[in-house]
Amino acid sequence: MSDLTPIPDTELMRRIKGGGADADEALRVLITRWQQPVMGFIQRSLPDPAEAEDLTQGVFIQLWKASGRYQPTARFSTFLFTLARNLTLNEIRRRARHPADSMDAPHPEFEDHPLRQIPGPRTDEPTEEATRSELESLIEAALRDLPEKQRTAIVLCREGELSYEEIADLLGTSLQATKSLIHRGREVLKARLKPYLRSGTWDPS
Amino acid sequence: MHSDPQIPDWMERIHSGKATPDEVDRLRRHPGVDPAQLDEExxxxxxxxxxxxxxxxxxxxxxxxxxxxLEARQTRRRPRWAGWISRIVWRPAWALLAVACLALVGWRIQSQQRTTLARSVLIVSEATAVPGVEALVDFEAIQWLESRPEPGDLELMAALSSP
Incomplete structure (x- = not known):
């Protein structure tokens, strides 16, 4: 456990900005503290875990580069997730421009095979596990299909543990508009997952 | 559903997944809350x-x-003069390019003006009866052109000289 662990994010950022001897350790603590929510946020937008991992790494590299711009008056979580959101949006735009780069794109020689084989559900696994895996895929797809702002607001609210005010700051919208985005997004999710909402779990009957 | 000012805060807790079962129960009993909608959330x-x-x-x-x-090492490895060179070379290069563009535009405008002038001169020369080059080369012809008065001129001179 590092000595810097109990230190607040803003102080860690100040140390990274200063570039002193403990700058590396400060960044390491920040990464350990935030890697899970950042990667969770990115992976809800990008289906490929490997790409999400690379992008998460990119977010923290960008955080180091942008540490000079960070003002302690701004909340660190808003600053970090703004970087994560911008990088994710750039990646989504890049993939839209060059669909061939996507891991889901067909292999140039074998058009019916994707570039990277994502393992499907095992056929010999128990049925309950298979249905749970199917449900996970459905929920992930439903989240990914939401408009970007609705998805960002919902994911940051749940996984980023950001308040409505922080999400509003990050999205550049009013508090009321943010509440409306979350409400509309959740309504869409409810509509898409309606068959599974009866019991709150997988219930195909 | 949100008649109580406290309800939006509770909804925020529910949306974030942080609401405890106790909070959910209290919210369900609240008169301003639709229990069916809450259960769906x-x-x-x-x-x-x-x-x-x-x-x-x-x-x-x-x-x-x-x-x-790695990135920091690569930045350090780049010699200091490389930065100076890029600063010294690139700025004048851009300035030169801008000057060249301006000169090209100026030259185009000037050449267009000259063409317009030449065209207008051509129109004037076509409209005016000027003796041919052969006539101007022949000295005697020039003399003839200058010394031979028109009949109208003679009449005018006579009219002016008479009292």
């Missing part, structure tokens, strides 16, 4: 909890620091 939360937390590689921090150190 809670069920959606339960469904979203089905998603497993993403698995982060244990060496992510080390990978980030390695990438940062």
């Amino acid at each position: 809670v069920r959606l939360n339960r469904l979203l909890e089905v998603l497993p937390p993403v698995s982060v590689p244990s060496n992510l921090a080390s990978r980030v620091l390695d990438a940062i150190h």
Whole structure:
């Protein structure tokens, strides 16, 4: 456990900005503290875990580069997730421009095979596990299909543990508009997952 | 549903998945809350909890620091004069390009003006009866042109000289 662990994010950022001897350790603590929510946020937008991992790494590299711009008056979580959101949006735009780069794109020689084989559900696994895996895929797809702002607001609210005010700051919208985005997004999710909402779990009957 | 000013805060807790069962029960008993809608929100939360937390590689921090150190080394390895050269060379190059563009535009405008002038001269020369080049080369012809008065002129001279 590092000595810097109990230190607040803003102080860690100040140390990274200063570039002193403990700058590396400060960044390491920040990464350990935030890697899970950042990667969770990115992976809800990008289906490929490997790409999400690379992008998460990119977010923290960008955080180091942008540490000079960070003002302690701004909340660190808003600053970090703004970087994560911008990088994710750039990646989504890049993939839209060059669909061939996507891991889901067909292999140039074998058009019916994707570039990277994502393992499907095992056929010999128990049925309950298979249905749970199917449900996970459905929920992930439903989240990914939401408009970007609705998805960002919902994911940051749940996984980023950001308040409505922080999400509003990050999205550049009013508090009321943010509440409306979350409400509309959740309504869409409810509509898409309606068959599974009866019991709150997988219930195909 | 949100007649009580406290309800939006509770909804925020429910939306974030942080509401305790006790808070949900209190909210369900609230007269301004539709229990069916609240139950739907809670069920959606339960469904979203089905998603497993993403698995982060244990060496992510080390990978980030390695990438940062590599980039820092590459920046340091670049000689200081390289920065100066780029600053010295690129700025004048851009300035030169801008001057060249301006000169090209100026030259185009000037050449267009000259063409217009030449065209207008051609129109004037076509409209005016000027003796041919052969006539101007022949000295005697020039003399003839200058010394031979028109009959009208003679009449005018006579009229002016008479009292």
